[in-house]
Amino acid sequence: MPYFPLSEHEDKKLYYIDEGKGDVLFLIHNWYQNGKICYAPYVDHFSEKYRVIIPDLPGHGRSFKGRNHHYSLKSTISILTIFLKQLKKEKNTIYLLGSSMGAYIALSISLRYPELAENLILISTLVDFNVNSTEIEKMLSHGPALLHANLTYRAVRGLFPFDGRKNKFWQINGKIPGKWKHYNQVMENHPIYAARDYMESFLDASIKEDFPKNNKPTLMIYGENDQLTPTDFASSVASKMPRGILRIIEGSGHHVYLKKPDRIFKLADEFLEEHKKRYFKWLKMFWRR
Numbered sequence: 001m002p003y004f005p006l007s008e009h010e011d012k013k014l015y016y017i018d019e020g021k022g023d024v025l026f027l028i029h030n031w032y033q034n035g036k037i038c039y040a041p042y043v044d045h046f047s048e049k050y051r052v053i054i055p056d057l058p059g060h061g062r063s064f065k066g067r068n069h070h071y072s073l074k075s076t077i078s079i080l081t082i083f084l085k086q087l088k089k090e091k092n093t094i095y096l097l098g099s100s101m102g103a104y105i106a107l108s109i110s111l112r113y114p115e116l117a118e119n120l121i122l123i124s125t126l127v128d129f130n131v132n133s134t135e136i137e138k139m140l141s142h143g144p145a146l147l148h149a150n151l152t153y154r155a156v157r158g159l160f161p162f163d164g165r166k167n168k169f170w171q172i173n174g175k176i177p178g179k180w181k182h183y184n185q186v187m188e189n190h191p192i193y194a195a196r197d198y199m200e201s202f203l204d205a206s207i208k209e210d211f212p213k214n215n216k217p218t219l220m221i222y223g224e225n226d227q228l229t230p231t232d233f234a235s236s237v238a239s240k241m242p243r244g245i246l247r248i249i250e251g252s253g254h255h256v257y258l259k260k261p262d263r264i265f266k267l268a269d270e271f272l273e274e275h276k277k278r279y280f281k282w283l284k285m286f287w288r289r
Helices: 035-046 073-089 101-112 130-140 144-157 165-173 179-189 192-202 231-239 261-288
Strands: 003-005 013-019 024-028 051-055 094-099 119-123 218-223 244-249
Touching: 013 035, 013 073, 024 035, 024 073, 024 101, 035 051, 035 261, 051 073, 073 094, 073 101, 073 192, 094 101, 101 119, 119 261, 130 144, 130 192, 144 179, 144 192, 218 231, 218 261, 231 244, 244 261
Parallel strands: 024 051, 024 094, 094 119, 119 218, 218 244
Antiparallel strands: 003 013, 013 051
C-alpha cells in the first residue's frame, strides 16, 4: 500500500490510493470520510484516462492517527501541498477535485500555490465554516465524555456530520450498514480526538476574502437542495471567480458527489477535455511562432 511520509518518523504516514496512468487527478475527500468511502466509483471511472491519487487526510482512514498529534485544516493543507509539490517535481500535470471540506482545501492550496494545479473541480465548496459554527461550538463546549455521547446521538439520528450514510456505502459494495455499525465505522475512521482538533480549526478558517483571486479554470458543482451551501450562495461564489463555471444538479443536496456520481463524471469529463483542447490550441499557436 502506498504511503507518503508526514515526517521523519516512520509511523507518521499518509495513506493514498494511486490508480491509472497519465495526468494526475488529485482528489480530496470530505470531513469524517476517507478516499474509499468518498470516491470509490470515481477511481473506476477516472483511472481509465488519468492517474487518480486520493489521500486519506491526516486523522482519517488508514493515514496516521495519534492522540499527541495536533490536527487542523492548516496542517492538512500544508501536508497536501508538500505532496503536490513532490508530484509537480516529477513533471506531472495536476488537476484538483475536492468535495465540501476537500473543496475548501483544494481552493486554499490553489490560491496560495497556483502553479501546482492546472484547474479545479469544486463540489459543494465552502469559503468558511460559519454555517456550522453554532453546532460546532456547542459540540466543543462538551468534555470528552459528553462529546462522545453527543456524537453517538448524532450518528444514530443521522445528523451532521453523520448524514449521508446510505449514499456513502452503497457505492462501495452495495451494502448499507446499520446505524450502530455506521457509528463504529466512522469512529474508527476518524477518532474523536482528531475530530475535535479539526472542529476547533474550522472556527477561524476562512478564504472568504481571498477566493475571488482564484484565476484558474474552475468547475463548481452544487446540489439543487443543498441546505449547507444553497444555490444562492453557490451563484454568489461562482460569480466572483473570473473563470468560474457553475453547474447545479437537480434532486440532490450537499452529498451530490455521492448521490449523483454519474452526473459529476459527465460534467468533469467535459470540463477536463475542454481544458485540454484549449491548452493544445495555445501550444500550436506558440509553435507556429
